[in-house]
Amino acid sequence: MATMKALRQLEYSKPLELCDIPIPSTDTGTAVIRILAAGIISYTRDIYDGTRKYPYPTPLTAGSSAIGRVHALPPDSTALSEGDLVFIDVTFRSRDDPSHVFLSAIIQGFTAGSKKLMTHWRDGSYAEYMAVPLENIYPVSEHLLRSADQGGMDYKIGDLLYVHRAFVPYGGLSDINLKAGETILIAPATGGFGSAAVHIALSMGARVIALGRNKAVLDQLASSLGSTFPPGRLVTVPITSDADSQIEAIKAAAGNIPIDAYLDISPPSAFTSEGQSPHFKACIMSLRHSGRVSLMGGQMEVTLPHSRVMHWNLSIRGKWMYERQDARSLIKMVEGGFMLLGEKGGPEKSPKAFALTEWKKAFDHAMEDVGFGGGAYFKIGEY
Ligand SMILES: NC(=O)c1ccc[n+]([C@@H]2O[C@H](COP(=O)([O-])OP(=O)(O)OC[C@H]3O[C@@H](n4cnc5c(N)ncnc54)[C@H](OP(=O)(O)O)[C@@H]3O)[C@@H](O)[C@H]2O)c1
Structure with a gap:
């Protein structure tokens, strides 16, 4: 039987190991993708060493979203061809009830169905080949x-992994129906997903007020995106130490223009038992009447300014990941320029490429190089 290299975790929270395992085969509804490159999220180390306590079954092949080429197709595939360049989406959904969702090789989700599903689909993309459900495969134009x-x-593979x-964040922005011409608050805007949220919201035609603690990254965002978008489309605001001064700073940045929406993508560390970062309340308090909030952050418990939410008719929606339609729309935005x-x-920064053997260095680099662009990825196959 033909074998491949795969970065595996044999026991929960124990170090990963590069193993030789059989190349997976196709099945009805399942294609095999030859992996070219796989992304590494900033907190991957915390996932696999157990710090984040994400539940998932072991043994498994670790992984994240990836780019590959179709290696082998099942007989019921109707749209793909062998050799196609494709994105692999980590958001796996049950075929007979799509409300059961898990993230491939990351977290088993929060329902009995999602847990069961991940037991079957447990191997991710940190391998030379991966078996992927057809609905998680998105063809991408070669012209990129x-x-x-x-x-x-003339994009590099790292540029494409940024998609x-x-x-x-596009999932959250779509979910609250952000429209061209609207103004949105994004906080924190200095992390991996937050900075990407700023970039997409601008690309969707919105005006963005980006909040963050790290002034250097805010300045970097402003200088990278400032030349691509008309002046005034992106304003940055430092996160302050209390909600009142934060509201004033947001007001000053917005000028007379009402703020329509707020995307929160905070990490759990912004909401601890000692209190929550003041940006959260301030952003909600700064919205216009009937404003919309998308909660995408990793916080477990939050305190809401309930009276304001109620009297201002604010809508608050939680969003985990994105819908298939969102992924397709975003790919079209990229393909269409x-x-x-x-x-x-x-x-301005590109992610750094690592081999699977360098997984420790790669995870450390992803954690240290947080911000707009940058980070790390695994280069696995020849492009
Ligand atoms: N809903 C979903 O589908 C979904 C999907 C993926 C991830 N998430 C969640 O989104 C979170 C953010 O992901 P990410 O990749 O952007 O993380 P990240 O790259 O680690 O960035 C975290 C950001 O939060 C800021 N921050 C840290 N502590 C803070 C505090 N106390 N107050 C204010 N800002 C603070 C950091 O800025 P500094 O430079 O100031 O430290 C940084 O900008 C994750 O932790 C995860 O739980 C949600």
Whole structure:
């Protein structure tokens, strides 16, 4: 039987190991993808060493969203061809009840159905090949990777992996129906998903007020995206130490324009038993009447300004990941040049490539190089 290299975790929270295991085979509704590159989220180390206590079954092959080429197709595939360049989406949903959701090789989700599903689909993309349900495979135009002299966009594989990062906040922005011309608060805007949220909201035609504690990253966002979008479309506001001064700072940044929406993508550390970061209440208090909030952060418990939410008719929606339609729409935005990547108008920094054998260094780098662009990924197959 043909074998492949795969980065596996044999026991929960124990170090990963590079193993030789059989190449998976196709099945009805399941294709096999040859992995070219796989993304690493900033807190991957905390997932696999057990710090985040994400529940998932072991043994498994670790992984995240990835880019690959179709290696083998099942007989019931109707749209894909062998060799196609594809994105692999980590958001796996039950076929007979899509409300059961888990993230491939990351977390088993929160229902009995999602837990059961992950027991079956437990192997992720940190391997040379991966078995993937057809509905988690999105073909992508080759012209994105083609050189400029061949009429292509000349993107690097790391630029394309950034699209996976963008899928997440795009899910929340779509869910609260952000429209061109609207103004949105994004906080914190300095992390991996937060900075991507700023980039997409701008690309969708919105005006963005981006909040963060790290002034250097806010400045980097402003300088990277400032030249791509008209002046005034992106304003940055430092996170202050109390809600009142934060509201004043937001007001000053917004000028006379009402603020329509707020996307929160805070990490759990912004909401501890000692209290919550003041930006959360301040952003909600700054919304216009009938404003919308998308809660995408990882916090467990929050305190809400209930009276304001009620009297101002605010809508608050939680969103985990994104819908298939969102992924397709965002890919179209990238293919059509509505959202530019890399040097063309995206992050100035590119993620750093690592081999699977360098997983420890890769996870450390992803954790240290947080912000707009940057981070780390595994280069696995030849492009
Ligand atoms: N809903 C979903 O589908 C979904 C999907 C993926 C992730 N998430 C959640 O989103 C969170 C953010 O992800 P990420 O990749 O952007 O994380 P990240 O790259 O680690 O960034 C975290 C951001 O939070 C800021 N921050 C940290 N502590 C803070 C505090 N006490 N007050 C205010 N800001 C603070 C950091 O800025 P500093 O430079 O100031 O530290 C940084 O900008 C994750 O922790 C995860 O739980 C949700």
